[in-house]
Structures are given as C-alpha cells and as structure tokens.
Amino acid sequence: xxxxxxxxxFANERxxxxxxxxxxxxRQDILGHVSGRSPYYDDHxxxxxxxxxxxxxxxxxxxxxxxxxxxxxxxxxxxxxVWPADVPHNINTLLSLINFGRDDEALLxxxxxxxxxxxxxxxxxxxxxxxxxAAAAVRVDWEPLPHVLDVEEALKPDAPTVNGEYPNxxxxxxDLYDHQKLRFGDVEKGFREADHIVEGEYRMSPIEQAxxxxxxxxxxxxxNDRYVCHTATQGLFFSLAVTAKLLDIASSRLHxxxxxxxGGFGGKVxxxxxxxxxxxxxxxxxxxxxxxxxxxxxxVGAPRGAELWRIKDGVARxxxxxxRQFTGFFDSGAYTRLSSxxxxxxxxxxxxxxxxxxxxxNVYCVFTNRTPATAMRGFGITGVDFAIECQMxxxxxxxxxxxxxxxxxxxxxDGDMKAHRREAKNCALIECCQVAADKARxxxxxxxxxxxxxxxxxxxxxxxxxxxxxxxxxxxxxxxRQALPSEPGAGAAATGRVAAGMRRDxxxxxxxxxxxxxxxxxxxxxxxxxxxxxxxxxxxxxQPAPATPVQRPAAPLPTQPPPPPPPPAGTAxxxxxxxxxxxxxxxxxxxxxxxxxxxxxxxxxRRR
Amino acid sequence: xxxxxxTYGTLAEANAARRGDSRYLAGGTLxxxxxxxxxxxxxxxxRVSNPPRAIRQQGERLSMDAGVTMADVIESREAAFLxxxxxxxxxxxxxxxxxxxxxxFAAHPYGDxxxxxxxxxxxxxxxxxxxxxxxxxxAERDRAPLVASITMRMPRTGEFRFRKVARVKPxxxxxxxxxxWLPGAPMRVSQVRIAFGAMGPTPLRARAAEQVLEGKVLxxxxxxxxxxxxTQGLAPVDDALASAWYRNEVAPVHLRRLxxxxxxxx
Numbered sequence: 093x094x095x096x097x098x099x100x101x102f103a104n105e106r107x108x109x110x111x112x113x114x115x116x117x118x119r120q121d122i123l124g125h126v127s128g129r130s131p132y133y134d135d136h137x138x139x140x141x142x143x144x145x146x147x148x149x150x151x152x153x154x155x156x157x158x159x160x161x162x163x164x165x166x167x168x169x170x171x172x173x174v175w176p177a178d179v180p181h182n183i184n185t186l187l188s189l190i191n192f193g194r195d196d197e198a199l200l201x202x203x204x205x206x207x208x209x210x211x212x213x214x215x216x217x218x219x220x221x222x223x224x225x226a227a228a229a230v231r232v233d234w235e236p237l238p239h240v241l242d243v244e245e246a247l248k249p250d251a252p253t254v255n256g257e258y259p260n261x262x263x264x265x266x267d268l269y270d271h272q273k274l275r276f277g278d279v280e281k282g283f284r285e286a287d288h289i290v291e292g293e294y295r296m297s298p299i300e301q302a303x304x305x306x307x308x309x310x311x312x313x314x315x316n317d318r319y320v321c322h323t324a325t326q327g328l329f330f331s332l333a334v335t336a337k338l339l340d341i342a343s344s345r346l347h348x349x350x351x352x353x354x355g356g357f358g359g360k361v362x363x364x365x366x367x368x369x370x371x372x373x374x375x376x377x378x379x380x381x382x383x384x385x386x387x388x389x390x391x392v393g394a395p396r397g398a399e400l401w402r403i404k405d406g407v408a409r410x411x412x413x414x415x416r417q418f419t420g421f422f423d424s425g426a427y428t429r430l431s432s433x434x435x436x437x438x439x440x441x442x443x444x445x446x447x448x449x450x451x452x453x454n455v456y457c458v459f460t461n462r463t464p465a466t467a468m469r470g471f472g473i474t475g476v477d478f479a480i481e482c483q484m485x486x487x488x489x490x491x492x493x494x495x496x497x498x499x500x501x502x503x504x505x506d507g508d509m510k511a512h513r514r515e516a517k518n519c520a521l522i523e524c525c526q527v528a529a530d531k532a533r534x535x536x537x538x539x540x541x542x543x544x545x546x547x548x549x550x551x552x553x554x555x556x557x558x559x560x561x562x563x564x565x566x567x568x569x570x571x572x573r574q575a576l577p578s579e580p581g582a583g584a585a586a587t588g589r590v591a592a593g594m595r596r597d598x599x600x601x602x603x604x605x606x607x608x609x610x611x612x613x614x615x616x617x618x619x620x621x622x623x624x625x626x627x628x629x630x631x632x633x634x635q636p637a638p639a640t641p642v643q644r645p646a647a648p649l650p651t652q653p654p655p656p657p658p659p660p661a662g663t664a665x666x667x668x669x670x671x672x673x674x675x676x677x678x679x680x681x682x683x684x685x686x687x688x689x690x691x692x693x694x695x696x697x698r699r700r
Numbered sequence: 701x702x703x704x705x706x707t708y709g710t711l712a713e714a715n716a717a718r719r720g721d722s723r724y725l726a727g728g729t730l731x732x733x734x735x736x737x738x739x740x741x742x743x744x745x746x747r748v749s750n751p752p753r754a755i756r757q758q759g760e761r762l763s764m765d766a767g768v769t770m771a772d773v774i775e776s777r778e779a780a781f782l783x784x785x786x787x788x789x790x791x792x793x794x795x796x797x798x799x800x801x802x803x804x805f806a807a808h809p810y811g812d813x814x815x816x817x818x819x820x821x822x823x824x825x826x827x828x829x830x831x832x833x834x835x836x837x838x839a840e841r842d843r844a845p846l847v848a849s850i851t852m853r854m855p856r857t858g859e860f861r862f863r864k865v866a867r868v869k870p871x872x873x874x875x876x877x878x879x880x881w882l883p884g885a886p887m888r889v890s891q892v893r894i895a896f897g898a899m900g901p902t903p904l905r906a907r908a909a910e911q912v913l914e915g916k917v918l919x920x921x922x923x924x925x926x927x928x929x930x931t932q933g934l935a936p937v938d939d940a941l942a943s944a945w946y947r948n949e950v951a952p953v954h955l956r957r958l959x960x961x962x963x964x965x966x
Contacts, residue, residue, distance in 0.1 A: 168702075221738045225701055225738055228738070228740055385736075387737075
C-alpha cells in the first residue's frame with residue numbers, strides 16, 4: 093500500500109519534494125564562514141575598549157556578609173567597580189516580557205547567592221588581564237548556607253529555600269498549585285482494567301549548549317544619548333527589552349546590532365551579557381566588552397535543565413494503553429528563566445503521540461541550588477519524549493508485542509481527542525513507523541501495514557472528553573508544611589469528578605469560567621468581546637479559540653456539576669499569599685528597596 | 701600586574717632567570733591558557749629565541765631535544781614508532797606548537813606522550829647536565845629545572861604499542877592512554893614496561909601487571925593474570941571525562957585489547 097505523506101499543511105509555503113537528503117547543498121552562510129568574513133560581535137573594534145569581569149560565588153548557597161573591593165579599586169587599569177546598587181532596576185524574570193511569572197533574578201546579586209558562579213560584583217578595567225586580576229583581588233566574606241541540589245529533596249518541607257520569590261522551591265502555576273496539572277479521564281479506573289502495569293523512571297542530565305563562540309556583547313555610547321550594542325544574542329529584541337527593563341532606560345535609546353551567532357542552540361537567549369555591557373558603557377561613558385570565557389560558559393551558561401520523569405502505564409492484553417500517569421520534575425536551577433514555560437509546553441505534549449483514554453500528570457518546576465536552566469533545542473519536549481519512547485519499548489516488552497506495532501496500535505489518528513482537549517490533526521506517526529520499518533527491513537503484520545492516520549480516528553470514545561477525576565492536592569505552600577506524595581491524585585483530600593464533556597463537534601463552545609482565575613484577561617489575549625466572570629449566569633457564548641496556550645490552565649474546564657466544595661477546614665489550605673510568606677524572608681529588606689516596576693518593560697508596553 | 705616577556709639565547713640562561721613568578725614558554729599550549737586566564741602569580745614569561753629541536757639516534761636509544769614538537773615527531777623517520785602517539789595529541793594546530801618537553805609537565809588528564817616515554821624507559825636530561833629516569837622525574841617534576849632533552853629505548857618492530865581511549869574522536873582528551881614496551885612480542889615477552897596515562901596525577905607504571913607478564917605469551921591465557929592486577933599501583937581520579945570507578949573498571953578491558961593487539965574501536 094502506498095504511503096501517503098501529510099504535506100497539505102505547508103503545501104503553499106514550500107516546495108516539499110523531499111529530495112534534499114543525499115544532495116550536495118551549499119549552506120547560505122558557509123561562504124562567509126570558510127572565508128573568515130562572517131562578522132561576529134567581537135569583530136567590532138572600538139578605540140579605548142574597556143573590559144568587564146564578574147566576581148562570582150564559589151558556593152552553592154551563601155549569604156554575602158561583606159564585600160571589600162578597596163584593593164581591587166586601586167589596582168592599575170581599574171576604571172570602575174560595578175555594584176548591585178548601580179543596576180537601576182536590579183530584578184527581572186525573562187518571561188516578564190509576556191507577563192508570565194514574577195521577577196526573581198538580579199543582574200548582580202546583592203545579598204544571597206544561590207548557585208556557584210552567581211555574579212555579585214563586576215570590575216571594568218582597561219585590559220582583560222587587569223579586570224581579571226582586580227576581580228581576583230576582591231574579598232568577599234561569605235556565610236555558606238545549606239543547599240539543595242536534587243528536585244525531590246527540594247520539595248521536602250525542611251529543604252532550604254532557594255529562590256526568595258518562590259519560597260516553596262516550586263514555580264506557582266495559575267496562582268493555585270505548586271505544579272502543572274493535567275487530568276483526562278480516570279487513570280485509576282484504567283489501571284484497574286489493565287492486564288499489565290508498567291512503570292519506569294527516566295532521568296536526563298543538564299546539557300551545556302557549548303557554542304564555539306561564548307556569550308558576549310560590546311556596548312558603546314552613541315550619538316543622541318543612545319547606546320549601541322553588538323551582541324551574540326539569539327533573540328535581539330528580547331535582549332533589547334530585557335536591557336531596557338534592567339537599566340530602566342527607554343528601548344528607543346538602545347541600538348542593538350546582531351549578526352552571526354557563533355552557535356546558539358538555546359544558550360544565547362538569556363540576555364545577561366547585553367545589559368551588563370550597556371550598563372558598563374553607561375557608567376564609564378566608554379565602550380565596554382563583557383564576554384564569558386570558556387569556564388564561565390560551562391559553569392554559569394544556562395544549560396538544558398535536568399529532568400526526572402516517572403511514568404505508570406496500564407496496558408491491556410492486546411497492547412492498548414488504557415491509562416498513563418506522569419510525575420515530572422524540571423530542575424530549573426536557582427531561577428526561573430524559561431523552565432516554567434517548558435513545564436507547560438511539556439504538559440501540552442503528554443501523553444506523547446498516542447491516543448490514551450485516561451491520562452493524568454503532575455509536572456513540577458523546581459528550584460535547586462544549581463545553575464539556572466534555560467532553552468535548548470526543543471526543551472520541554474525532548475526530555476519527556478525520551479522518557480515516553482523508552483517507556484513504549486518497556487510496554488512492548490511487558491505486553492510481548494513488537495515495539496513498532498505497539499506504536500502503530502496506540503498512535504494518534506486524525507480526529508482523536510488529545511489529553512489537553514484539542515483535536516489531533518495531520519497525524520503521521522503511523523506512516524512514519526511504516527516507512528521506518530520498511531527502511532530497516534523490519535517485518536510488520538498486515539494489520540499494522542494497513543493502518544492509516546486518516547482512518548478510524550475520531551470515532552466514539554476516541555473523539556470524546558471522558559468523565560474526568562480531579563483533585564486539589566498540591567496547592568501553593570501546602571507541600572511546605574507537610575510531606576505530600578508527588579504523583580497525580582495521591583494524598584487527595586478532596587476529589588471531584590467533571591462530567592464527560594464536549595464532543596469535538598462543539599469544541600468551539602466555551603463555557604463561562606466558574607472561578608475567577610479561569611477568566612480571560614483581555615489584556616493578555618487581546619480579546620475584545622464579552623468576558624464572562626464567575627458571577628455571570630450567562631449562557632455559553634461562542635468564542636474564538638484562545639491564542640495563548642502558555643497562559644491557559646491545562647486543567648479541565650468543568651461543565652456539570654460545579655467543582656466540588658472546598659475541603660473541610662482542617663485540611664483546607666487557607667494559604668498565606670506568596671507575598672506574605674516572602675515577608676519573613678531575610679531578603680525582604682532588599683526587595684523593599686527595589687524601585688517600582690520599570691517604566692520600560694519593552695519599547696511598546698508598560699507593565700501593569 | 702604587568703606581564704613581561706624575557707627572551708634568552710640559551711636554555712641555561714632562561715633556567716637561571718626562573719623564579720616563582722615565571723614560567724618557561726615553549727609551544728605555549730599550556731602556558732598561554734594560564735596567561736589568558738590571568739592565573740595569579742604568573743607575571744614573567746621566559747623563552748628562548750631558537751630552542752634546539754633535533755632528533756638523534758644514539759645506539760639503541762633515541763634522543764629528542766625538549767623543543768621537538770609533536771609535528772616534528774610525526775615527520776621524523778627515526779621516531780616513526782612514536783608517530784601514532786604524537787598524532788593522538790590535540791589537533792594539527794596544537795601539534796605544530798606543542799613540544800615534547802612541555803608534555804612532560806602537562807597535568808592530568810594530558811600527557812599521553814609522556815606515558816609513552818615512561819614505557820620506553822625514558823630518561824630526562826636537564827639543562828645543568830644531570831639526568832634522571834622518567835619515573836623519578838615524574839614523582840618530583842614540580843621542582844625540576846628546565847629539561848634539555850629526553851632519551852628513550854628504540855623498540856623493535858611490533859614491540860611497542862599505544863592506545864588512547866577518548867570519548868571524542870579523533871581529538872578528545874584521554875579517559876586513559878596505555879603505552880607498552882613488549883620485548884619479545886608476539887612470542888614470549890620479557891622485561892615488559894606498561895605505562896598508563898590519565899590514571900593518576902602523572903603517568904604511572906602498572907608494575908604488578910609487568911611482573912606477571914614475565915615469560916608469558918601474549919594470548920588470552922597468558923595475559924589473564926596481568927589483567928586481574930592491571931590497576932594495582934594506579935590512582936585514577938574523578939573528572940569531567942570519567943569517574944575513577946569507571947576508569948578502574950575499563951582499564952583491564954583496554955589493556956587486554958592492547959596486549960592481544962585487537963583492532964582499536966573505530
């Protein structure tokens with residue numbers, strides 16, 4: 093049977109003849125690379141260029157008692173010592189640019205360091221060597237504090253707090269839970285009906301992107317009170333907006349010039365070198381280069397974060413997966429950077445490209461005293477995909493099935509309902525498996541060979557959102573007071589059920605939100621129609637599908653009956669708001685000193 | 701601190717100018733890194749304008765000036781047995797600069813060439829004319845004066861074997877290297893010398909394995925005991941490339957492949 097490829101999605105956008113493999117092709121940038129003419133940020137020469145180096149923490153976790161930079165300041169060639177107080181708005185979180193998460197990271201840390209290599213001070217000198225020698229001459233009186241390097245240790249009630257903004261060592265999801273929930277159907281029922289239970293644990297180490305060109309930027313004063321910045325960033329306007337916010341400067345005064353990125357792979361979006369270089373130029377009035385050396389790139393350059401996944405599958409005798417449960421941990425390191433987003437993205441990917449009627453997951457974004465993690469090639473997906481596909485092999489072994497046939501049997505087909513309540517479209521896993529098997533001369537059964545992504549999908553249960561079991565375990569701060577199991581549904585004090593809901597045919601109908609945090613925020617979505625608030629008794633209105641999945645809780649939208657009543661008072665988490673918890677933190681004084689939000693979060697938007 | 705570069709006419713003069721704040725720069729593959737990173741306490745760089753770099757045969761031994769580069773070794777007819785060792789060091793740019801003398805002082809996990817010299821009964825000649833066997837030199841190399849030249853035994857064909865185990869090929873840093881001088885191979889061997897690189901702070905000899913190989917034929921049964929004592933006397937450490945545990949586990953595997961002269965992994 094001829095294989096049908098699904099190319100219609102991009103039919104008008106590219107010539108998709110798929111004849112490139114094995115053909116000699118010239119990369120568009122290769123001529124510049126081999127002739128040495130590709131311009132990198134460090135190729136820009138400036139008269140009187142100054143060099144900036146950081147004084148960094150040698151500890152995983154320590155309080156700064158005192159810093160003596162007197163000797164360093166007097167050393168030859170030193171132009172300026174840069175203190176945390178020199179940073180106009182010394183607090184940021186990368187995704188504040190899309191209003192996700194709270195500011196948690198200082199450009200230069202004033203009071204408490206939470207990972208090895210965290211910068212506390214910078215030296216600007218005439219030569220790189222002088223900057224290095226002066227940085228080495230700075231005396232810091234450290235008070236080492238207990239640290240935590242393991243995601244599960246960090247969740248224990250007595251674990252040291254890593255990130256003062258998130259005192260529970262977990263990112264707060266939807267102002268409600270310490271993890272991202274996904275509930276679809278009833279996994280316990282699926283496990284009861286299964287013939288095999290297959291469990292697996294999968295761990296991924298951090299991976300450094302290791303670009304040949306280390307991160308860096310050169311900034312210089314320009315005419316008309318502007319600053320020019322040559323940078324290796326992967327996200328030029330992202331870096332520009334971050335710089336504008338941290339330095340409290342209008343983005344119209346920043347002239348950012350990118351160019352060749354000497355290897356990025358996600359490791360050049362964190363926008364640290366650009367604000368540092370511009371700050372240096374602003375403080376000295378001279379051109380300043382801030383460039384990480386190789387050791388810094390390896391030690392403080394944010395890697396792909398470590399992940400830990402536990403998967404439990406309930407499998408029928410014929411290989412059909414009836415229930416799949418995930419418990420996932422993203423090691424964010426000491427600060428949020430982009431890991432909070434990776435968790436949401438990863439959750440939207442569960443349970444992998446397979447149609448499974450019962451799915452539940454708890455995924456945690458955990459703060460530890462490790463180097464902050466960031467983007468790297470498909471982050472949020474790559475790790476859990478590794479786990480899922482290892483698990484599929486394990487399931488095949490347990491069920492005594494061929495691993496490719498198992499995948500074809502369980503694969504998404506067009507029209508199937510995915511666990512995050514979107515219809516599967518343009519599915520092609522079955523066809524990929526068939527082609528891969530053919531290429532490897534791997535025998536397939538006639539049924540597997542005859543299978544197609546375009547048939548048998550979206551029929552009956554495959555198209556429907558099942559009755560779904562919910563729970564309210566793991567509210568923000570709850571885990572801080574008592575040890576709680578981390579897997580979905582475990583330790584549930586109150587469990588609810590959400591009736592089987594929307595068929596795919598009426599997926600465009602959105603019900604009014606029952607609780608306030610489900611209400612659409614017009615400011616975020618740009619939606620200008622009617623907004624249903626909880627006290628509205630209005631009938632369902634037809635609305636366009638939301639365009640911001642990041643902001644959207646993956647928890648099911650309850651229909652009937654209304655959500656279960658709050659648990660009784662003893663167990664009811666009447667939680668102190670995060671801000672109140674933070675008041676006990678020794679950094680409170682420092683935070684109180686912070687200026688009000690920057691006027692210049694980006695060139696076009698103001699912060700609320 | 702200002703950095704000064706002092707150029708001398710001879711190694712002896714450079715040696716006389718050495719103090720705690722100075723380093724002798726030969727090829728620069730180690731010293732330049734420290735200079736670029738402004739390692740504290742290093743403010744004087746000593747060099748010699750045209751250091752000798754001759755390779756000479758002296759009876760059963762071969763002599764090399766300390767300034768001989770890895771590229772020189774690869775090109776030399778007399779030192780052909782060491783060409784595979786020199787080729788395992790760095791990439792072409794590094795081999796053009798890196799010297800035999802510098803390799804003697806390369807800290808773990810570098811120093812694969814020195815492991816070969818240790819296996820070949822190397823002897824170090826200092827600028828003051830004193831000589832010292834390689835093993836004694838390595839034990840106290842931090843206090844050594846400048847090295848003028850090195851001599852080593854020239855093995856007969858098939859008597860010298862070298863393996864470098866690296867995770868990245870062809871330019872990776874050693875998980876370990878093994879050099880073996882096997883007089884008599886492939887028949888009964890005698891007076892065997894085996895040296896491991898990256899299995900301790902300096903290249904180290906596997907004396908226990910050497911002893912039990914005396915008079916043995918290099919086949920599976922002949923080397924069995926040597927493999928069981930292969931790691932005696934070695935002192936591997938954990939580093940970014942491999943743990944000490946892993947190094948100890950795989951050392952006998954790689955030694956077996958070397959002694960049986962199995963094809964190295966691609």
